[in-house]
Amino acid sequence: MPKIGVLALQGAFIEHVHRLREIGAEAVEIRLPEDLDGVEALIIPGGESTTIGRLIDWYELREPITQMAADCKPVWGTCAGMILLATDVDQTTRAQHQPLLELMDITVKRNAFGTQLDSFEADLEMPAISDEPMPTVFIRAPIVSRTGPDVEVLGTLSDGKIIAVRQNNLVATAFHPELTGDRRLHSWFVDLVVSSAREPAPAE
Numbered sequence: 001m002p003k004i005g006v007l008a009l010q011g012a013f014i015e016h017v018h019r020l021r022e023i024g025a026e027a028v029e030i031r032l033p034e035d036l037d038g039v040e041a042l043i044i045p046g047g048e049s050t051t052i053g054r055l056i057d058w059y060e061l062r063e064p065i066t067q068m069a070a071d072c073k074p075v076w077g078t079c080a081g082m083i084l085l086a087t088d089v090d091q092t093t094r095a096q097h098q099p100l101l102e103l104m105d106i107t108v109k110r111n112a113f114g115t116q117l118d119s120f121e122a123d124l125e126m127p128a129i130s131d132e133p134m135p136t137v138f139i140r141a142p143i144v145s146r147t148g149p150d151v152e153v154l155g156t157l158s159d160g161k162i163i164a165v166r167q168n169n170l171v172a173t174a175f176h177p178e179l180t181g182d183r184r185l186h187s188w189f190v191d192l193v194v195s196s197a198r199e200p201a202p203a204e
């Protein structure tokens with residue numbers, strides 16, 4: 001089973017660690033660049049994207065995470081993690097000097113459903129992941145307001161809002177799959193990690 005890092009600077013990281021261990025994957029908490037040694041993929045959890053972005057720079061994790069993505073290692077951002085992966089944040093919702101990793105060709109709108117009180121649960125159809133709808137939790141969640149040409153939409157809400165996307169080895173979901181008992185998305189990600197490790201990275 002692959003060794004998967006979970007960025008553990010702030011936010012809902014421990015739940016991702018638990019979900020990964022429940023399905024037999026090796027999960028390591030990432031706080032420093034050396035923690036990434038031997039790690040085959042990374043999950044960037046939900047939390048507060050401005051805080052996580054600043055801590056990424058503070059702990060000098062930007063360069064090694066960017067390198068992982070360039071090496072075609074899978075990186076999955078959930079909620080705040082989705083915001084950090086985006087190349088751009090809707091200007092009306094971007095914090096001042098908000099740092100982003102800018103790895104996925106998407107624009108996101110932060111807090112697209114309102115305040116904490118407007119958090120909700122939804123059963124979502126994501127045919128690329130599973131035949132049956134999946135329970136999801138949205139907490140001050142973003143939406144994807146623009147997708148680049150290489151971005152595949154994995155899921156939308158019933159009103160068409162885009163809440164799950166993939167661009168090759170990069171995956172972003174607006175909700176928190178780790179907070180439900182459902183492990184299908186984590187299993188799907190582990191399968192992606194295993195198949196990516198088998199395929200050689202494209203030549204430079």
Ligand code: GLN
Nearest residue numbers: 046047048049079080140
């Ligand atoms: N609203 C948060 C942000 O913009 C994200 C919320 C979450 O990760 N649950 O950073």
